[in-house]
Amino acid sequence: MSGKPKLHYVNGRGRMESIRWLLAAAGVEFEEQFIETKEDLEKLLSDGLLLFQQVPMVEIDGMKMVQTRAILSYIAAKYNLYGKDLKERALIDMYVEGTTDLMGIIMYLPFQPPEAKEKNLALITDKATTRYFPVYEKVLKDQGQDYLVGNHFTWADVHLLEAILMVEEYKSDILSKFPLLQAFKGRISNIPTIKKFLQPGSQRKPPPDEKYIAQVKQIFNI
Structure with missing residues (x-):
């Protein structure tokens, strides 16, 4: 087996x-x-x-x-992608829940009736640029490190990259006002296992x- x-x-x-x-x-x-x-x-x-x-x-x-x-x-x-202690795990959970909320909106977009898609696409763009991505941009700035939690690669980083790429499929310049997230995207995308995927x-x-x-x-x- x-x-x-x-x-x-x-x-x-x-x-x-x-x-x-x-x-x-x-x-x-x-x-x-x-x-x-x-x-x-x-x-x-x-x-x-x-x-x-x-x-x-x-x-x-x-x-x-x-x-x-x-x-x-x-x-x-x-x-070993869930942080080194309970505090890091709590941070990972918070960041993952945020990206899950955003991805949930995107996931259901193709199943919406045509007349609702334009409105919901505008909603996705608005939420991404005003509610979610500013949080992760600030986290990266405050951390001053390559990753969202601690100074190591975690589930939170994987989930955020997935969310970024999902939004970019609908709006390719979504990160234009988020330079740290742009750098993050490039950095995480080049981790060998991610790059392969x-x-x-x-x-x-x-x-x-x-x-x-x-x-x-x-x-x-x-």
């Missing part, structure tokens, strides 16, 4: 993408079992593999873990297209 974590989700980003990012950042190889039909999901449910009847689900270390935050916390702690052919998923959106709606009765 393979010792690699096994990820159960649709073949797209959604709530699994941050898990893929974190495993990749930790240099951990993983397998994926894609849910391609409603029947695939129903099989997981009937087999009793989904504790709260929902995915993502990750098989790791003999567990079948659900709940995105629990999975991410476990991976971060297991691979950003290359074509990796397990990173592309932005949602119409085929993916239709598949998700069909599987999950959206």
